[in-house]
Amino acid sequence: MTFDELLQQYDPRVAAAFRAAIANIKSHIVLKAIVERLERGDISGAVSAVQFEPEAFAELELALSEAFNAGGVNMVQSLPAVVAPDGTRVLWHFGVRNLEAERLLREQLVTLVTNITADQQQSLRLGFEGGLAKGQNPTRTALDVIGRVNRITGKREGGYIGLTSRQVEFIDRAKANLLAGDVEGMRAYLDLKTRDKRFDRTVAKAIREGRPVEAEMVRKIIMRLSDKNLLLRGQTIGLEETRTALLTARDNAIRQQIGAGKITEQEVLKIWKHSGSEHPRMQHVEMAARYKAQGIPLEQPFVAGDGTLMMYPHAPGVPARHRIGCKCRVEYDIDYLAAGLRRYRARAA
Structure with a gap:
């Protein structure tokens, strides 16, 4: 689903x-x-x-x-x-x-x-x-x-x-x-x-x-x-x-x-995804473009144009100006190969 x-x-x-x-x-x-x-x-x-x-x-x-x-x-x-x-x-x-x-x-x-x-x-x-x-x-x-x-x-x-x-x-x-x-x-x-x-x-x-x-x-x-x-x-x-x-x-x-x-924290990157809505927040469009090529570490916040820090869309504490009506979401890019090899080596050790 x-x-x-x-x-x-x-x-x-x-x-x-x-x-x-x-x-x-x-x-x-x-x-x-x-x-x-x-x-x-x-x-x-x-x-x-x-x-x-x-x-x-x-x-x-x-x-x-x-x-x-x-x-x-x-x-x-x-x-x-x-x-x-x-x-x-x-x-x-x-x-x-x-x-x-x-x-x-x-x-x-x-x-x-x-x-x-x-x-x-x-x-x-x-x-x-x-x-x-x-x-x-x-x-x-x-x-x-x-x-x-x-x-x-x-x-x-x-x-x-x-x-x-x-x-x-x-x-x-x-x-x-x-x-x-x-x-x-x-x-x-x-x-x-x-x-x-x-x-x-x-x-x-x-x-x-x-x-x-x-x-x-x-x-x-x-x-x-x-x-x-x-x-x-x-x-x-x-x-x-x-x-x-x-x-x-x-x-x-x-x-x-x-x-x-x-998995480890180092094996996870997150990417801001804009919804492509009809009336977008330009700050969110800019964030999606800025973070598209390369994600950021899990513990690093996304930074909006006005300086607002957001761990992900609709995260606790995100102000209403960035939350109400926002349809953005976040995707997680996980290095599954590294995770599998790490677990294998740990078992072999």
């Missing part, structure tokens, strides 16, 4: 696990509990009442754990058979219970879930505080933040649950522009990729007439905008976190072979 096939298999699972976690959180929200806290001005209490907690993402963690394991197993399965002169065959294995593998996986899971929950707490707080500051009553403020129940499906739609604080900010800005009749702001809304195009004619008409969009229509527009942004958030997490799990496991799989003495 190729890397792309692994990505196609696990990316949807991870995205679906995130959506399932958010849907479960939404389904257990008790509106009355939130409203009562807002009536008392207890913002922290209202945030806590949403119960957006790390434990809700157990299914997401499981999906990523499976992707990590599959990435490591696939890496060792792709390694060719190595037979020493005495006929001894090298067996490649990947252990997900390897201490370093466990640490890397745990680090990814903890970082992801911590970031999701911390950012959501901030989004909820901003939403509740902002609604009350505008003079809205507690019930409307709560519904704007947690979403409204669709009478047909029985599920909550819209709201901020599951969105990043940045998404919440630009959705709020779009809402304000539509309600104020800000022509430039409404034109900006029509450029959003996550908008529901069924409302375009309504917004375009308001722009021509130089007036605000009716409040009830804005509520529907923003609800759909929120839902589409939640879908995008899930897709982004699916792609980025699955790539991170697969690439991290592949790197660890090579290091496990070194730890087992089957």
Whole structure:
């Protein structure tokens, strides 16, 4: 199975696990509990009442754990058979219970879930505080933040649950522009990729007439905008976190072979491979060209044009500007002949 096939298999699972976690959180929200806290001005209490907690993402963690394991197993399965002169065959294995593998996986899971929950707490707080500051009553403020129940499906739609604080900010800005009749702001809304195009004619008409969009229509527009942004958030997490799990496991799989003495660090070179995407990062294109002719040692980082050091694409600690949307990968060039001869000589000695 190729890397792309692994990505196609696990990316949807991870995205679906995130959506399932958010849907479960939404389904257990008790509106009355939130409203009562807002009536008392207890913002922290209202945030806590949403119960957006790390434990809700157990299914997401499981999906990523499976992707990590599959990435490591696939890496060792792709390694060719190595037979020493005495006929001894090298067996490649990947252990997900390897201490370093466990640490890397745990680090990814903890970082992801911590970031999701911390950012959501901030989004909820901003939403509740902002609604009350505008003079809205507690019930409307709560519904704007947690979403409204669709009478047909029985599920909550819209709201901020599951969105990043940045998404919440630009959705709020779009809402304000539509309600104020800000022509430039409404034109900006029509450029959003996550908008529901069924409302375009309504917004375009308001722009021509130089007036605000009716409040009830804005509520529907923003609800759909929120839902589409939640879908995008899930897709982004699916792609980025699955790539991170697969690439991290592949790197660890090579290091496990070194730890087992089957190859040495000196017998491994790594090569940065650019994806050839339609809108590439030129720094990544340049790195692929620079390291194409000759790989670099396993322990040497790749160096981007801005000085960023990366052990491999999507490695832990790589900043978002080099990570989000990056489709690059790394290939490992192993001197199998040297490895086989070394093992043969060691046995003969």
